[in-house]
Amino acid sequence: MSILIKSATVVTQNSNREILEGDILINGNKIEAIGKNLNIQDAKPETVLDASGKIAIPGLINAHTHVAMTALRGLGEDLPLQRWLKEKIWPAEKKLTAKDVYHGALLGIAELIRSGVTTFNDMYFIFPDEVAKATEKTGLRATLSHVMLDLPFKTSPEKESKKAQSFIGRWRDKPLLTPSVSCHGIYTCSEELLIAAKELANREKLKFHIHVSETRKEIFDCLEKTKKYPLEYLDSLGLLDENTILAHASWVTKREIAIIGKKKATIVNCPISNLKLATGGICPVCEYYAQGANVCIGTDGAASNNSLNMFESIKLSSLLQKHHYWKADAVPTQAFLDFATINGAKALGINAGSIERGKLADIVLLDTKMPNMQPLHNVISNLVYAAGPQNVTDVMVNGKMLMQNRKILTVEEEEIAKHFS
């Protein structure tokens, strides 16, 4: 099956960051050609999308989230992280049924589609198979995991690893899903589990995903227990390499930033969640960037964000660097679009993140005729600082339309809402 996207402003995100006026031809699940007045006689596209007045971007990649937690949006307000978890989230999570998790994930994914996201990186520990089923249903690309934590549950590293291994077995070799190995954090996982998890990831050639250096308490506790800062601790266990994805990594020393740069690990900035939970730390994106770390952006879950609006997270990721360093050019605006596209694809090891011949056809169209996208003096600046879910009209993943003219095609949004009313 082939699709032709006609007359778009194409933000290619190729190595020259070219912005072209033209068409995109999709054949099967790949991008076959980009250019003006493509010769499509041989291709005979079955679908032609008129994208005049629209911008085509590579689908956004949300590098850290918990989509099922959308079911808990707004449950605990005005609380710091530890009280928020203990008083609101954990008690609510105990009551979640498989159906709640499934519908929470559907809801979260529908919100992601509306915010221009085509791929997300998730971890969850309650009915993670339901998250996978919801992802298959909606058609997004995702890296999913049964997140491990042994300390609070007083379970053994072996038991946790076995669950993770079995999740991997069930969800590998799927066209759009990739399992990963994830640990909740250094304060919820034993050293034995952390090592076993990374070994499992290496053995299975999968990504390793963990929350780290999110709060000051975590740093103090880690220093007391291990005499090392969290990222030094992870490094000492052999956990840092280019297949490791570190969510938050906000409260860090310059020495730790240098380690991350050297190991080419991925760090995921989740600015909204950090502000909302008053963790106090601003992720030093500016310094990670200078050190060559692979920086990505995540919304975190809707329970702590409280939305899954990727545009908002991209904008804030940039604004907080300007603010934190008192430097309006702390990191160039273009870099933040890179973090949410190319770098996300690199972190997850997928052949996406740019609109180029041979890349997977994960493409999003945005309406530029709406007032918030005018004038178009600077396309990249408008994407990073002015665009929002209201502009997203069409979403394609793997060559298949998931949303067309603002209508999601794979799930009924009103039906999902009914589960929660």
Added chain:
Amino acid sequence: MSILIKSATVVTQNSNREILEGDILINGNKIEAIGKNLNIQDAKPETVLDASGKIAIPGLINAHTHVAMTALRGLGEDLPLQRWLKEKIWPAEKKLTAKDVYHGALLGIAELIRSGVTTFNDMYFIFPDEVAKATEKTGLRATLSHVMLDLPFKTSPEKESKKAQSFIGRWRDKPLLTPSVSCHGIYTCSEELLIAAKELANREKLKFHIHVSETRKEIFDCLEKTKKYPLEYLDSLGLLDENTILAHASWVTKREIAIIGKKKATIVNCPISNLKLATGGICPVCEYYAQGANVCIGTDGAASNNSLNMFESIKLSSLLQKHHYWKADAVPTQAFLDFATINGAKALGINAGSIERGKLADIVLLDTKMPNMQPLHNVISNLVYAAGPQNVTDVMVNGKMLMQNRKILTVEEEEIAKHFS
């Protein structure tokens, strides 16, 4: 003419902050009744809006903006305030024609409507009459001014005052517009002009609007010149009272915060613009709030934001307090909706800001069936942290529909966009 809004979730913002399920009857430009199954036999509403599955809120009030600057969106990126002004904005403003200002204002106002704003407080110095004309055309409620500044233009305070006086003469006694007196700032206005401006405002019984304490440079320069901090300086000139609206007021001492609380002046937090221009200061909303100042929220102009998304500014206003004070409950979530409704109305002296009998009919409807508004565990939290322009379906100002089912009725958006392409 009367309108019935049926079966809404009504966020009244009344003194008990009640949220009711029911109908709202509008007669002429006022709210006549709110309740379940209203007896509307006598009213015979000409229009009935089905608001089932929708939230009705009092229209948002954007307390500091420059709508015409929407024409300059994205022109200067990655620059600090002074370089941004001198290298990009001022040269671009020199070339603006009356038509550019008119269309820039139309564009900005269309964006405001789509973000649920029914009233805005503006200042501009280039063709301000065009801003007023555009506002009349679109039907929003607004407080507008010909902003004065004598130092950079080497003009006299008398000349500037005369221009402001003449603007007031042309735009007073309009149903939806109110002129105000505004000064650009303490570093662009002579002491003589500042005093003359406030005297003019008092004489004409109008609001006085000024930028203040936005950057550290401004504080240092003021200390050097006057031996006083900016708000102490304004106080010493007799400029602070409940009719004064101070935009930014971010770099302030505790002594200045106490003065503002005592004088009951309004401060307008513009969080996005402050971050974007890397001014470094976080407006201490938390402390102003504790001191009883009238706190409002503004987007500032789209040139420094780069959007006029009021929901984003409300969310960030709250998140930055949590972050800045390392305190997740720095200011309760409900307060931020108050800042953008009731407090805005108080600042501008208009009988709006809540959905109550006798109040002006400035009402906005939001679709809650979209995934980003589900579940509705907490309506206020969803409004403050999850809602966005994509949810705004209907906007009414003064009893008149400006947007219905997401279509703006008073201007053609595509026509405005054409001016800039």
